[in-house]
Amino acid sequence: MDPSLLDLILVEGFKHEPVNKNALHCSATGQGWRTLIDRHVIAIASDVRLDRALPQLNINQRPADIARFD
Template sequence: MTLPLLAIAAWSGTGKTTLLQQVIPLLKKRGLRPGLIKHTHHQMEIDTPGKDSYLLRKAGADQVIVASSQRWALMCETPQRADVDLHYLVSRMDPALLDVVLVEGFKDEPVPKIVLWRAGVKDEVLPLMDGHVIAVASDSHLDVAVPLLDLNQPEEIAVFIAQWLEKRSTNAGD
């Protein structure tokens, strides 16, 4: 089974993380199980310096799994990769546990996406638009050929996502 991907794409500072923090619980209330992949352009450490897993990774382990009865995490060193491969990352997720993978960022990936556009942030909406955009969420009126959602109404966006997933599953059954 292939997990549906839905990217939330926008210019930096538009509020992608803030919106996802609001939408994810609303999707869960609807019985949906979202996963998330977040793209960052920054160096990142998710392991705690000084902890055993950190020390062993820094000692040269290319992959480290940290596991407890509540959660587990896989950390991979990938210095030889030029860029992040979204589909490889998705393949690491368990389709038995998820209904959709929300993707924050990856605005240039050829996957379905909701573009966020906020007046006064960076640039125009047009450079974000491509043939994979299924909706635009904005705080302004825009003339777009896809549904226009209210960026300040996370419930409206969650309903749109749930309906999009329902249509996908109905069409997959045809």
């Protein structure tokens, strides 16, 4: 697979790596979202609006709407 032909590559397991990333938060887990945020998080995807000055994506949107985030 040629990554240059892809719009989005999703990977898992890089929480502590110094790369740009989106954080995913689901309020139903009962876990706080603040521990997800580091200086490399460029957006938060969540089912609730969070008090944070980062772009926020609604996980209840259509996947195509979320994929358009840049």
